[in-house]
Amino acid sequence: MTKSPPDHADTGRFGPHILARAEQLARLSESEAGLTCTYLSAAHRATAAQLREWMRDAGMVSSIDAVGNVVGRYAGSTSAAGTLIVGSHYDTVRNAGKYDGRLGILTAIAVVDDLNRARRRLPFAIEVIGFSEEEGVRFSSAYLGSSAVAGRFDPALLRRRDEAGETLDGALRAAGLDPAAIARLGRAAHDLLGYVEVHIEQGPVLLDEGLPLSIVTSIAGAARYAITVHGSAGHAGTVPMALRRDAATAAAEIVLFVERHCAATAGLVGTVGKITVPEGTVNVIPKLCELSLDIRAAEDEVLQAAAADISAGSAQIAARRGVTIEIHETSRSPSVSCSPQMQAKLEGAVARCGVQVRHLVSGAGHDAVMFHGITEIGMLFVRCGNGGISHSPLESISAEDADLAARVLRDFLLHFSTSP
Ligand code: HGY
Ligand code: MN
Ligand code: MN
Numbered sequence: 411m412t413k414s415p416p417d418h419a420d421t422g423r424f425g426p427h428i429l430a431r432a433e434q435l436a437r438l439s440e441s442e443a444g445l446t447c448t449y450l451s452a453a454h455r456a457t458a459a460q461l462r463e464w465m466r467d468a469g470m471v472s473s474i475d476a477v478g479n480v481v482g483r484y485a486g487s488t489s490a491a492g493t494l495i496v497g498s499h500y501d502t503v504r505n506a507g508k509y510d511g512r513l514g515i516l517t518a519i520a521v522v523d524d525l526n527r528a529r530r531r532l533p534f535a536i537e538v539i540g541f542s543e544e545e546g547v548r549f550s551s552a553y554l555g556s557s558a559v560a561g562r563f564d565p566a567l568l569r570r571r572d573e574a575g576e577t578l579d580g581a582l583r584a585a586g587l588d589p590a591a592i593a594r595l596g597r598a599a600h601d602l603l604g605y606v607e608v609h610i611e612q613g614p615v616l617l618d619e620g621l622p623l624s625i626v627t628s629i630a631g632a633a634r635y636a637i638t639v640h641g642s643a644g645h646a647g648t649v650p651m652a653l654r655r656d657a658a659t660a661a662a663e664i665v666l667f668v669e670r671h672c673a674a675t676a677g678l679v680g681t682v683g684k685i686t687v688p689e690g691t692v693n694v695i696p697k698l699c700e701l702s703l704d705i706r707a708a709e710d711e712v713l714q715a716a717a718a719d720i721s722a723g724s725a726q727i728a729a730r731r732g733v734t735i736e737i738h739e740t741s742r743s744p745s746v747s748c749s750p751q752m753q754a755k756l757e758g759a760v761a762r763c764g765v766q767v768r769h770l771v772s773g774a775g776h777d778a779v780m781f782h783g784i785t786e787i788g789m790l791f792v793r794c795g796n797g798g799i800s801h802s803p804l805e806s807i808s809a810e811d812a813d814l815a816a817r818v819l820r821d822f823l824l825h826f827s828t829s830p
Contacts, residue, residue: 507805561596
């Protein structure tokens, strides 16, 4: 009589297993020190291959699709019963933490592995998806992977160029992927029973309140821009200050304007993450300065107003300084609410696992945004350590919290039904 397979849920082995795999993935990096895994780099491709192997080992049929998503399908007990997607992203920002995105994928794989070992099939299929490009680092457009699965991929992005001048189309082909096949990745909405994502909170609230998990009520809207300031070059030693049209000092004033405006507006945050003086030289007055701008708000109206205010404020600064300015929107996603039904299902799972139910708004964007309006979306946040820091090597979670998240996800799946 073979011993029944160990039930992770009782032994608490989900957590250490998930963290060990996150460590293993973190070693697949573009940089010597720290984790950087941006779209279609060698590290990114190696990460995809590793996830695909783990999905296969967990009993899923796994593949890598035309946009680089890693898809593992765990068939249901009946073929006609629809599909629940459980996903998150495996690309990272530069010098990233190990858990942003990856926790959600690894938790889903661990839970399906547990079901598979127990030879349990659910009355619906589960698709675990590792989305290939959520951060929008390389091509300044977030959600490339999930937008394709949601049938919302914008083919115009294929002409978008990265900092090296490579187009998205070219990068896909160089990676052996077929851009023309992306349009066929959209899932039929009628087959989708829902989308659920486990993700780190990327903030301090759960840590401060001593709670391990929370349910997400809504995801803030976000808009990103590329700003270019055009001034005049000049000799650093001979042009009097009053005669200069310095693109960099104008940009600096715009950065401080963004900070002041967002600090003075409730529910709005703004970040200039990149400032570049192309071909900058120590003894030349900058004629060009390029900035990124990322603004977020839980209310779309606040976001809309902020975009207009920052554009008007920047134009005034440019006029006063005798420079010109271009502002180009590179991506925008509206604020979305998680479905009350999915929140209720997650509440049930959290309560059954003995955890206090807490709800939070997400200031960060997530792949779930792409599935809003196509199927019911739900998200489960996991506490971050180190003051809640994220998008940093200091990002941390505990094995206990990862274990709890996996047990809640497992309970959620075992109790999931399409009836309200
Ligand atoms: O920027 C974000 O909100 C997420 O990390 N993509
Ligand atoms: Mn992120
Ligand atoms: Mn993320």
